[in-house]
Every structure is written in structure tokens, then in C-alpha cells.
Amino acid sequence: MRVVLKLGTSVLSAGTDRLHRPRLVDLLRDMAAVREAGHEVVLVSSGAVLAGWEALRFPPRDRTLAEKQLLAAVGQGRLMHLYASIADLYGVAVAQVLLTADDFRDRTRYLNARTTLGGCLSRGVLPIINENDAVATGQLKVGDNDTLSAFVANLVEADLLVILTDAPGLYTADPRIRPDATLIPVVERVTPEVWALAGGAGSHRGTGGMHTKIQAAEIATRAGTPVVVAPGDAEHALARIVVGEALGTRFLAHGSRLEARKRWILAEIAAGRITLDEGAAQAVRERGGSLLPAGIRAVEGEFKRGQTVRLLGPDGAEIARGLTRYHAADLVRIAGHHSREIEGLLGFTYGSEAVHRDDLVRL
Numbered sequence: 001m002r003v004v005l006k007l008g009t010s011v012l013s014a015g016t017d018r019l020h021r022p023r024l025v026d027l028l029r030d031m032a033a034v035r036e037a038g039h040e041v042v043l044v045s046s047g048a049v050l051a052g053w054e055a056l057r058f059p060p061r062d063r064t065l066a067e068k069q070l071l072a073a074v075g076q077g078r079l080m081h082l083y084a085s086i087a088d089l090y091g092v093a094v095a096q097v098l099l100t101a102d103d104f105r106d107r108t109r110y111l112n113a114r115t116t117l118g119g120c121l122s123r124g125v126l127p128i129i130n131e132n133d134a135v136a137t138g139q140l141k142v143g144d145n146d147t148l149s150a151f152v153a154n155l156v157e158a159d160l161l162v163i164l165t166d167a168p169g170l171y172t173a174d175p176r177i178r179p180d181a182t183l184i185p186v187v188e189r190v191t192p193e194v195w196a197l198a199g200g201a202g203s204h205r206g207t208g209g210m211h212t213k214i215q216a217a218e219i220a221t222r223a224g225t226p227v228v229v230a231p232g233d234a235e236h237a238l239a240r241i242v243v244g245e246a247l248g249t250r251f252l253a254h255g256s257r258l259e260a261r262k263r264w265i266l267a268e269i270a271a272g273r274i275t276l277d278e279g280a281a282q283a284v285r286e287r288g289g290s291l292l293p294a295g296i297r298a299v300e301g302e303f304k305r306g307q308t309v310r311l312l313g314p315d316g317a318e319i320a321r322g323l324t325r326y327h328a329a330d331l332v333r334i335a336g337h338h339s340r341e342i343e344g345l346l347g348f349t350y351g352s353e354a355v356h357r358d359d360l361v362r363l
């Protein structure tokens, strides 16, 4: 199995205010054991900001972006140093791979990252991924490592995504606020009811809480990768989950694994939205057809040809995602028109389809 493991700050700190070395030793020992059993592991690790905060001797908490970037820049190297020295005890070499949103938006960068990660795995190196916090802000950022881990699971076509955190799994409500909440062992589909369960980050150091874990589960399971959200303090959590033990919450994958190109379309961050009329929505949803300009009601966002857009039905629900063949401004001009009018309206044509069915993933 190829497994992506995501470790949140909450797990790496084990409830303290610094990186918890014994916890890191346990986690790496577990990863080494899983690798020895023949599996491949890709690690997505948070902890840079915390490591930076520790290195600068706990300066007063300042939540500005500039401060977080500074702490991440200080901490990332220290985090990697810790990982490298502990992994060394188990004879494992590590590689640092810092990614950000553009690495998923741009097909060339995406393929480059995939080649590097594939190379690491074939050489037996443990890749350790984090967001490139020091340089990425706003639109350029994925924003949280749960979502990043789902994008990475798509990128490497993982068989399983394991997200370890400081909660025992997904509860019927935030267990810190509602002590009567109970664990949900299996989620078949991420429905609006599941979304409603999620509260914010549990500690002042975590990003996103259960919300971003559900988002990650949605992204990965749609592309065919099951996701387990489990407690990072359970002994040998990773090894137990990999052999199929029911620990935490398991989100089941939807149907079969998607081919790599379609995974990329899903992994990409959508740059805009196109609302379809009923006929076009039906053609896309039921017949797997292409989207023609004639069926477009509205275009939102500033996107370029080749970027990912969300396709919404007339009721506003997302029905598919795909790569647009036209820039947003051009789509606005040809929306509602027959394809044979495209050249007359724009002075050029990239073909009859706004989004070709080969570039579409139905949700």
C-alpha cells in the first residue's frame, strides 16, 4: 500500500508547547515498521511554526501572517533536522518537499512534484512535505495541511490517507465543548450533515480543526482514496490502521480509483464557477457530455484557459469540475450562443466545447 500520513501540530506537540521528541521517536519507529512491512509512506508534517516559536524562545503570540511566516522560516529547518536525525536511527533517509497551491494548479509543476515524490519512493527515501509557508500567502497557499495532505494523496495516487490528530476521530460534536459526543466509526459519504458536525481548531496552535479534515476526506475519497482520521497518541496508530484495524473514523472511498489526470483536475484549486442551464446540467450529469457555450448561464471568477472551474447546476449545487478551454472573459461573451458563433464573436476559436468531456470529472 502507498500511504500518505498527515501529522498535525497537535500530534507533534503531544499537548505541550513544543515539539515533543519522544512522540516523534514513536511516530518514526511506527513509520519505519510500516515501511519494513512493504508499504510506502509519504509524510505531510506540520510543526514548522511551532518549531520556530520554540527556537525563538516563545515570543508573545502574534497572529499576523508576517510573524507566522517568520516562525515557519525559522522552524522548518529545525523540524527537518529533528526528523532527519531520528529517522537516521531507523536507517531511513528523508527528503524535504515544500509545496504550495501553484504546484497543484500548474500541470508542469504538478508533474515535477510527482516525479520527485515518485523518485523518493523508488529509492526508499521518506519524503516529508509541508506547505512553503515562508513564501506563500493568500491565494498562493493551500492554507492548511489537512487539505494539502489530500492533494498529496491525489498526487501520489495513494491507497490510503491517514490523518493523525489530537481527537480520537470525528465525533457527533466537538468533544471539547460537548462531553456527551460520541465517535463516528465510519462515514460513507461526506454529506451536509457530516459537515455540520465540525467545529474549529481544538488548540490555539492547530489550523482548521475537524472542518479541514472533513474537507480533506471529501477531496481524497472522491478521487478513490479512503481516509482515516485517528488519534495520534494511540500506540502504533499508523501500523494498526494500515493492517485494517478500526481506529478513529474511516471515510470510505467513492467507487473506483480515478485515473491520474482526473485526480489532477480534482486536486487543483478551482479558479472560477460556471452555472449551467437545466439542459446542459442534464447532459453533463446524466450523459457524461461536454459543456457547450449554449448551456452556460453565468460565469464567475477570473480564470484562464486550462484552469479548473466548478460547474454548477441551475440550483447552484456543484455537479462537476473540469478544465475550461476558454478564458473567463471569452466565456462571458460566448455564453448562451451556439458553438458555430464562437469565431464570429471572438475572432478565433479553441473548439466547440467550453469544457470538453475528457476534461470533466462528475461529482
Ligand SMILES: Nc1ncnc2c1ncn2[C@@H]1O[C@H](COP(=O)(O)OP(=O)(O)O)[C@@H](O)[C@H]1O
Pocket: 007, 008, 009, 010, 011, 164, 165, 166, 167, 169, 170, 171, 172, 173, 174, 175, 176, 197, 198, 199, 200, 201, 202, 203, 205, 206, 207, 208, 209, 210, 211
Ligand atoms: N466533530 C468533531 N469531532 C472531533 N473533533 C472536533 C470536532 N469538531 C472540532 N473538533 C476539534 O478539532 C481538533 C483537531 O484539529 P486541530 O486542532 O486543527 O488539530 P491538528 O493540529 O491535528 O490539525 C480537535 O482537538 C477537536 O477539539
Ligand SMILES: N[C@@H](CCC(=O)OP(=O)(O)O)C(=O)O
Pocket: 007, 008, 009, 010, 045, 046, 047, 048, 049, 050, 072, 130, 131, 133, 143, 144, 145, 146, 205, 206, 207, 208, 209
Ligand atoms: N504549515 C504549518 C502548519 C499548518 C497546519 O495546517 O497545521 P495543523 O492544523 O497543525 O496541521 C506549519 O508547519 O506550522
